[in-house]
Amino acid sequence: MIPKDHPRYKSLIRRERIADAALKGIVAMEGVGAHGRGEAFDYLIGEKTTDSALLAEKTAAALFLKAKNPVMSVNGNTAALAAEEIAELQRASGAAVEVNLFHRTEERVRMITELLEDAGADVLKGEFERLLPLSHDRALCLRDGIYSCDVILVPLEDGDRCEALVNMGKTVIAIDLNPLSRTAKTSSLPIIDELSRALANMTEFCKTLSDDEAEQLVAGYNNRYFLESAVKDIVENLSNALD
Secondary structure, X not given: OOOOOOOOHHHHHHHHHHHHXXXXXXXXXXXXXXXXXXXXXXXXXXXXXXXXXXXXXXXXXXXXXXXXXXXXXXXXXXXXXXXXXXXXXXXXXXXXXXXXXXXXXXXXXXXXXXXXXHOOOOEOOOOEEEOOOOOOHHXXXXXXXXXXXXXXXXXXXXXXXXXXXXXXXXXXXXXXXOOOOHHHHHOOEEEOOOHHHHXXXXXXXXXXXXXXHHHHHHHOOOXXXXXXXXXXXXXXXXXXXXX
């Protein structure tokens, strides 16, 4: 039992969720390592949402609100860490939710879908086809979902598919704590923040953004700005780490 007054309570709860989901088969064992890598970068940014990340989250909400067919792509780690936040963002934005996995089995797809649905999300179902230009199982998606979307949210590391989706003409929003990852670099809009913080902020912005403000945000964002800002934030945080 982790006491709520523990200084790293939220981080330890996230670790427990990943470990429990891995034991159940919802999270692939490789996903446990990926979570630890992301957590290390959260240390580097100070375990908080930076100003630039908040602007990225506001821009991401605007992109969702202005999209014709927005989709959230969900893997095991995302479902384990933030199923409720995915459901809340779906209600606020109207985006579809589709399960997409690298280490894919039908059993994992079923368990992740059930976890999301238990949290209140409406998960797309149907015949998965090999529609993306990839040699692995992330190529499998729904024709009416990821394949036909114009804006897609890709939480957590997913470099090759992110690049493929951008090359297909889609606007890709990536949530990745590592600003040096291929996912962050190749995405249309990188959000350098922890998953649950980012999703909660996107949800609030979806509820409060005016149409005019959303239009301005969609017209004026720049991938490079958010990456450079994240690196500067990390450098500044490290320089003050021992003060």
